[in-house]
Amino acid sequence: MAHNFPSADWTAAYKDAVNGNAAYREAGKTWLHGAVAFVVEADPSLGLEKDSALILDVHGGECRATHWVERAVAEADAPFVIVGKYARWKDVITGKEDPIKSMMQNKLRLVKGHLPTIIRYVESSRQLVKSAADVDSHWLA
Numbered sequence: 001m002a003h004n005f006p007s008a009d010w011t012a013a014y015k016d017a018v019n020g021n022a023a024y025r026e027a028g029k030t031w032l033h034g035a036v037a038f039v040v041e042a043d044p045s046l047g048l049e050k051d052s053a054l055i056l057d058v059h060g061g062e063c064r065a066t067h068w069v070e071r072a073v074a075e076a077d078a079p080f081v082i083v084g085k086y087a088r089w090k091d092v093i094t095g096k097e098d099p100i101k102s103m104m105q106n107k108l109r110l111v112k113g114h115l116p117t118i119i120r121y122v123e124s125s126r127q128l129v130k131s132a133a134d135v136d137s138h139w140l141a
Contacts (some may be wrong), residue, residue: 002138005090006040008068010135011054017131018056018063024127029061031124033117037074039083046086046140053081056128080113090139093132099125 003010018024039053053074057065067073075081084092088107091097100122102108103115110118118125 002136005093005135005137005139006048006052006054006068006086010137011066011068013135014054014056014132015063015066017134018058018128021127021131021134024124024131025061027061027124027127028058028121031058031121032060033114034059034079035077036080036082036113037069037078038089039071039074039081039111040089041083041085043086048086048140051083058128075112078112080118081111082108082113083111084108086140090141092129093137095129095133099129 003013035055035057037053037055039051040048042048042050051071053069053071055067055069055074055078056063082103084102084107088097088102092099092102092108097107099108100119103110103118
């Protein structure tokens with residue numbers, strides 16, 4: 001069953017995909033820096049009336065929990081917050097864009113957190129994207 005991206009259902013399926021990814025378990029085993037939030041900016045033309053976010057509670061190669069929240073909650077609760085437009089997230093998840101390169105080019109913006117820490121986890125980031133790509137997704141556009 002396809003899950004609408006973004007949504008609470010998609011976020012829950014993403015947790016399962018991350019935990020099912022053995023390569024992520026290995027690449028992320030030293031990530032002890034806290035949760036990461038991915039904020040999707042509002043786009044009324046797609047029916048996204050306000051900024052929303054998924055918080056990915058990753059620790060030691062495991063996704064302990066995911067939460068679908070408003071942007072303000074993500075910015076308050078997650079030590080790392082990455083913001084982007086819907087189309088950019090779609091390009092990253094579908095493999096058209098590299099997540100780290102997108103941040104370096106300011107296509108995705110790290111608005112909270114330490115960029116050098118994120119950069120040390122290039123393979124972990126790629127495996128998180130691979131996990132996202134494994135979610136059966138329904139795209140709004």
